[in-house]
Amino acid sequence: MTLSQKWTVLPALALALVMFAVPVALVLREALFDPGWTLVHFERFFGRPVFQNVFRNTLMVAGIVATACLLIGYPMALYIVTRPARWRPLLLFLVLVPMWMSILVRTYAWMVVLGREGVINHALLALGLIEAPLQMLYTSGAVYVAMVQILLPIMVVTCYSAMTEIDMGLIRAARVCGAGPVRAFRQVFLPLSLEGVLTGWSVIFILSLGFFIVPALLGGRRDALLGNMIVTQVAQTNWGFAAAMAIVLLAATIVLLALVRLLAARFIHSPREGGV
Amino acid sequence: MLQHNAPLSFQAVTKRYGDASALEGLTLDVKAGEFLTLLGPSGSGKTTALNILAGFTQASEGEVYIDDRPVGALPPERRNVGMVFQNFALFPHMSVFDNVAFPLRMRKATRALTREKVGAALETVHLSGMADRKPAALSGGQRQRVALARAIVAAPPVLLMDECLSALDLKLREEMRDEIRRIHGTLGTTVIFVTHDQSEALSLSDRVALLNDGRLCQVDHPQAIYDRPATRFVADFIGRTNIIAREAFEHLSGQPLGGPYASIRPERLHFTPQPGDIRLTGTIEDLTFLGASIEGRLRLSGGQTGGQVLRFAVPRSINAACPDPGQEAVMGCAPADIVTLND
Ligand SMILES: Nc1ncnc2c1ncn2[C@@H]1O[C@H](COP(=O)(O)OP(=O)(O)O)[C@@H](O)[C@H]1O
Numbered sequence: 001m002t003l004s005q006k007w008t009v010l011p012a013l014a015l016a017l018v019m020f021a022v023p024v025a026l027v028l029r030e031a032l033f034d035p036g037w038t039l040v041h042f043e044r045f046f047g048r049p050v051f052q053n054v055f056r057n058t059l060m061v062a063g064i065v066a067t068a069c070l071l072i073g074y075p076m077a078l079y080i081v082t083r084p085a086r087w088r089p090l091l092l093f094l095v096l097v098p099m100w101m102s103i104l105v106r107t108y109a110w111m112v113v114l115g116r117e118g119v120i121n122h123a124l125l126a127l128g129l130i131e132a133p134l135q136m137l138y139t140s141g142a143v144y145v146a147m148v149q150i151l152l153p154i155m156v157v158t159c160y161s162a163m164t165e166i167d168m169g170l171i172r173a174a175r176v177c178g179a180g181p182v183r184a185f186r187q188v189f190l191p192l193s194l195e196g197v198l199t200g201w202s203v204i205f206i207l208s209l210g211f212f213i214v215p216a217l218l219g220g221r222r223d224a225l226l227g228n229m230i231v232t233q234v235a236q237t238n239w240g241f242a243a244a245m246a247i248v249l250l251a252a253t254i255v256l257l258a259l260v261r262l263l264a265a266r267f268i269h270s271p272r273e274g275g276v
Numbered sequence: 277m278l279q280h281n282a283p284l285s286f287q288a289v290t291k292r293y294g295d296a297s298a299l300e301g302l303t304l305d306v307k308a309g310e311f312l313t314l315l316g317p318s319g320s321g322k323t324t325a326l327n328i329l330a331g332f333t334q335a336s337e338g339e340v341y342i343d344d345r346p347v348g349a350l351p352p353e354r355r356n357v358g359m360v361f362q363n364f365a366l367f368p369h370m371s372v373f374d375n376v377a378f379p380l381r382m383r384k385a386t387r388a389l390t391r392e393k394v395g396a397a398l399e400t401v402h403l404s405g406m407a408d409r410k411p412a413a414l415s416g417g418q419r420q421r422v423a424l425a426r427a428i429v430a431a432p433p434v435l436l437m438d439e440c441l442s443a444l445d446l447k448l449r450e451e452m453r454d455e456i457r458r459i460h461g462t463l464g465t466t467v468i469f470v471t472h473d474q475s476e477a478l479s480l481s482d483r484v485a486l487l488n489d490g491r492l493c494q495v496d497h498p499q500a501i502y503d504r505p506a507t508r509f510v511a512d513f514i515g516r517t518n519i520i521a522r523e524a525f526e527h528l529s530g531q532p533l534g535g536p537y538a539s540i541r542p543e544r545l546h547f548t549p550q551p552g553d554i555r556l557t558g559t560i561e562d563l564t565f566l567g568a569s570i571e572g573r574l575r576l577s578g579g580q581t582g583g584q585v586l587r588f589a590v591p592r593s594i595n596a597a598c599p600d601p602g603q604e605a606v607m608g609c610a611p612a613d614i615v616t617l618n619d
């Protein structure tokens with residue numbers, strides 16, 4: 001990096017400092033001083049199995065939601081990217097339309113769909129397929145379905161933009177080398193799209209960790225995530241404990257993502273690295 | 277590595293995109309082992325012809341035959357051709373070895389055979405020490421060689437190259453040109469080489485097929501196509517030439533012309549008109565000394581041809597000095613050096 005390049009990253013660094021480092025420092029101070037130096041909040045968190053169960057559950061839900069989004073979103077992105085160029089903007093637009101509604105509205109919509117008196121139960125009862133309404137609302141399933149639905153567009157867009165970076169000439173090269181369409185996909189396209197896959201998965205994982213409206217409105221008692229715990233503690237003006245939980249969540253996220261990146265660096269290649 | 281080679285042939289191949297046709301009734305036979313260049317300006321349909329041959333594009337009409345078998349219905353992976361792409365299209369996530377091994381693995385070659393053939397192909401392109409590198413760690417010329425090795429490793433009877441030298445700088449391009457000629461000589465594969473660079477076409481090919489606007493203009497040996505261009509476009513595109521319209525030419529020479537234009541190459545004009553030569557009188561303009569030769573322009577004087585400018589390029593001789601700019605001069609041209617052109 002030349003000196004002038006160093007100077008040009010300064011505004012970005014300053015922004016990161018103000019928007020990220022300072023708030024985190026404030027939260028950290030809240031967690032560690034009450035008013036004097038103390039570890040009591042962290043001891044409380046790690047001393048009680050109930051919090052750790054919620055913590056583990058949060059990581060698991062985030063992992064499952066991110067993986068489910070990947071399994072659904074990747075084929076969707078693949079479908080869009082292989083359509084003729086003039087159709088792609090429309091298809092992407094359709095994927096993004098649900099994001100115009102707030103998460104709260106979409107969560108209520110899921111209550112309408114999944115409730116005892118909801119759309120699905122009505123339909124199934126009317127068709128005579130069930131005798132009594134199914135319990136769908138206030139279950140883990142409802143939480144997963146809604147979270148995946150809310151976060152899926154992000155995965156599709158991330159995978160799509162990664163796929164558009166791949167030179168389709170490479171697929172032709174693979175074909176002319178003797179690879180059928182499936183093998184050309186597996187050996188060339190898939191490996192080159194993994195970077196986008198990983199980015200999408202990580203973003204959704206992180207976003208999922210902070211969810212609290214969806215589990216609060218659609219889940220049962222056992223579906224509470226760390227976000228819900230933090231909200232409860234804040235509501236009780238337990239600032240120190242809420243801050244401690246936020247710090248634990250942040251630390252866990254950083255460690256996990258660093259591990260994922262480290263693993264990925266060994267196996268994943270950017271589609272740009274061979275550029276002419 | 278001696279390999280099989282195959283004849284191939286385009287039979288009335290047309291490709292339309294909407295109303296426009298990228299290729300119009302191309303009929304062309306390529307002999308087994310021949311080095312044929314598709315030459316033409318950008319947009320003339322060269323890539324389209326190659327893509328139809330490789331199976332990336334379906335012809336709207338007509339059929340392509342490889343080894344006397346129609347291949348229109350076969351997907352690219354079943355046509356058994358090798359191809360070098362303009363941007364090389366190396367797989368960025370694979371090492372040089374894996375790139376070159378790819379066609380062999382797709383053909384289910386054993387490990388031992390793969391190692392042996394990849395080694396031989398890399399040796400052919402002088403890249404033996406680079407097997408473990410990634411394409412990103414190679415120079416442009418080295419990538420080009422890897423692409424070439426990948427195209428020839430499975431010994432395909434037909435090798436296609438689409439503008440594969442144009443991404444290289446001049447020196448490398450000339451080096452690779454020699455390399456390609458050498459490899460063609462060793463392997464004996466049928467090669468279809470696409471370029472818009474006439475000097476590449478003339479120096480490499482057994483025959484040149486010139487395309488313009490999706491139509492085949494002329495197919496011939498490089499010297500024949502240079503000496504006997506059939507149309508005004510061919511004469512203009514290959515080398516430099518002077519085009520003289522029929523009336524002007526007939527006025528100058530007093531002889532009838534069998535077509536709308538006459539072409540005289542600059543190097544066919546000279547300052548020592550012989551009896552029987554056509555004589556051109558005018559004023560010398562713009563002399564450029566190029567060491568072995570002198571180039572310049574002759575502005576014709578007199579009635580109907582007045583004002584037309586002819587380029588000339590004469591070998592420099594110590595004895596016969598070239599007139600100075602501004603001077604009147606008479607240049608001659610042997611009737612045999614005048615080529616009649618069609619439109
Ligand atoms: N996919 C396509 N859709 C529409 N027109 C095309 C397409 N591919 C090529 N063409 C047109 O066909 C003509 C020939 O193109 P091409 O074969 O690529 O020329 P070249 O390789 O000689 O430069 C051009 O006018 C180009 O615009």
Ligand SMILES: [Mg+2]
Nearest residue numbers: 322323324439
């Ligand atoms: Mg082209």
